[in-house]
Amino acid sequence: MVMVTDSKPIIPRRGLVVGNYCHDVLHRDGEAVAETLGGAASFISVILDALTLPFHTVSRVGPDFAYAAATSNHPPLIIPTSQTMLFHAHFGSVYPDRLLNRVRSCDSILPSDLPDQTRFGFGLAVGVGGEILPETLEKMLSICDHVFVDIQALIRRFDNINGRVSHVALRDSGFFHLLPRVAFLKASADEAVFIDVEEVRKLCCVVVTHGKDGCEVFCPNGAFKVAPFVADQVDPTGAGDCFLGGFAAGIVRGLAVPDAALLGNFFGSIAVAQLGPPKLDFNLIQIVKDEMHKRKLQGIPFLERRDESPGFRKPPEQDQFYASLVTAKAIIMCQIQESGRNLLSSPKVLEQNNAKTILSLTSVHEEPIPSVDGKP
Numbered sequence: 417m418v419m420v421t422d423s424k425p426i427i428p429r430r431g432l433v434v435g436n437y438c439h440d441v442l443h444r445d446g447e448a449v450a451e452t453l454g455g456a457a458s459f460i461s462v463i464l465d466a467l468t469l470p471f472h473t474v475s476r477v478g479p480d481f482a483y484a485a486a487t488s489n490h491p492p493l494i495i496p497t498s499q500t501m502l503f504h505a506h507f508g509s510v511y512p513d514r515l516l517n518r519v520r521s522c523d524s525i526l527p528s529d530l531p532d533q534t535r536f537g538f539g540l541a542v543g544v545g546g547e548i549l550p551e552t553l554e555k556m557l558s559i560c561d562h563v564f565v566d567i568q569a570l571i572r573r574f575d576n577i578n579g580r581v582s583h584v585a586l587r588d589s590g591f592f593h594l595l596p597r598v599a600f601l602k603a604s605a606d607e608a609v610f611i612d613v614e615e616v617r618k619l620c621c622v623v624v625t626h627g628k629d630g631c632e633v634f635c636p637n638g639a640f641k642v643a644p645f646v647a648d649q650v651d652p653t654g655a656g657d658c659f660l661g662g663f664a665a666g667i668v669r670g671l672a673v674p675d676a677a678l679l680g681n682f683f684g685s686i687a688v689a690q691l692g693p694p695k696l697d698f699n700l701i702q703i704v705k706d707e708m709h710k711r712k713l714q715g716i717p718f719l720e721r722r723d724e725s726p727g728f729r730k731p732p733e734q735d736q737f738y739a740s741l742v743t744a745k746a747i748i749m750c751q752i753q754e755s756g757r758n759l760l761s762s763p764k765v766l767e768q769n770n771a772k773t774i775l776s777l778t779s780v781h782e783e784p785i786p787s788v789d790g791k792p
């Protein structure tokens with residue numbers, strides 16, 4: 417359990433984001449609709465950059481990586497002998513539970529890939545394809561003051577033939593012994609069945625996300641549900657990543673845990689309303705930053721708490737914070753619609769920032785996905 421004993425104000429050092437970028441092919445209702453930049457590191461970068469939190473990224477790709485321009489601020493390590501990780505995601509009415517195939521893998525991120533002689537204020541362990549090794553997470557924990565972990569980096573396993581994503585129990589993942597040094601562990605509801613929340617919450621704070629129903633936070637001395645923001649879901653990809661990016665940013669920027677979780681819900685709801693990595697409106701972000709500053713003045717920041725209770729009492733006027741974010745989103749969405757800018761992708765969008773039309777889908781072997789009645 418991470419304890420903060422130093423009462424001096426936290427000076428936000430740079431963060432460290434560790435996880436491979438990947439190529440995503442998105443299939444909605446059985447139809448390939450886009451190829452996009454993917455990987456939690458890509459989604460989280462959008463959020464942290466928007467909230468002007470400085471960070472360093474460690475990510476591995478192959479020479480075939482197609483999004484060098486989009487990641488130029490946080491360039492990956494290009495491994496000549498490797499290839500960029502490739503995921504195919506299937507979602508929509510035909511697949512109520514999203515189905516993911518890691519069609520191509522990339523090299524693991526090694527401890528030696530991480531900077532030496534540098535300390536980081538926070539770390540985000542956000543692998544998506546099994547690229548983070550226990551020894552790599554161990555090094556992150558030794559060079560970062562507070563580490564946020566997405567459980568998908570720890571418990572995912574991949575079918576040898578078609579790369580179908582499955583999960584192992586956290587206890588059997590090879591990472592369990594590191595949990596007491598983790599600040600927050602994020603799991604979606606589907607992933608939470610692979611942990612004993614009552615056991616793990618004694619070791620580190622556990623954040624369980626519930627899609628359109630928001631999220632729940634569990635720590636040794638309390639649990640808290642946090643309300644969602646309404647969204648018209650276009651693409652579920654990256655919702656958890658954007659949630660974690662917003663949540664971590666809230667904690668690092670000095671919000672209490674429930675307020676940070678609300679911020680996570682806010683960015684998760686924006687993510688699902690767009691295809692691929694979200695585009696964030698400048699004016700919206702400015703309003704969010706102002707609201708975060710106001711909240712920080714009212715709450716007791718998690719990272720500055722001097723006692724066991726990690727800010728789990730619902731902060732005063734959290735409803736006001738929620739209402740301000742809802743209003744901000746509504747104002748901006750009206751402005752965008754009036755201006756004709758289309759931040760929300762239409763179902764048939766084939767061309768978009770970081771998204772490309774389907775050119776090479778047939779060049780990638782993937783077994784026919786059984787339809788909902790189990791027939792190919």
Ligand SMILES: Nc1ncnc2c1ncn2[C@@H]1O[C@H](COP(=O)(O)OP(=O)(O)O)[C@@H](O)[C@H]1O
Pocket residue numbers: 603604605624625626627628629630631644645646647648649652653654655656657659680681682683684685688
């Ligand atoms: N359809 C939705 N409407 C509103 N918010 C959503 C929706 N889907 C996801 N979110 C937000 O994103 C967060 C993470 O989504 P979830 O689907 O639980 O994670 P993951 O992508 O890891 O499976 C949720 O807690 C919620 O705040």
Ligand SMILES: O=P([O-])([O-])O[C@@H]1[C@@H](O)[C@H](O)[C@@H](O)[C@H](O)[C@@H]1O
Pocket residue numbers: 438439440453454455456457459503516544568652653654655656657658
């Ligand atoms: O949707 P989400 O679980 O938050 O995160 C997603 C991963 O699960 C997926 O493997 C990857 O291909 C996507 O680019 C995105 O990172």
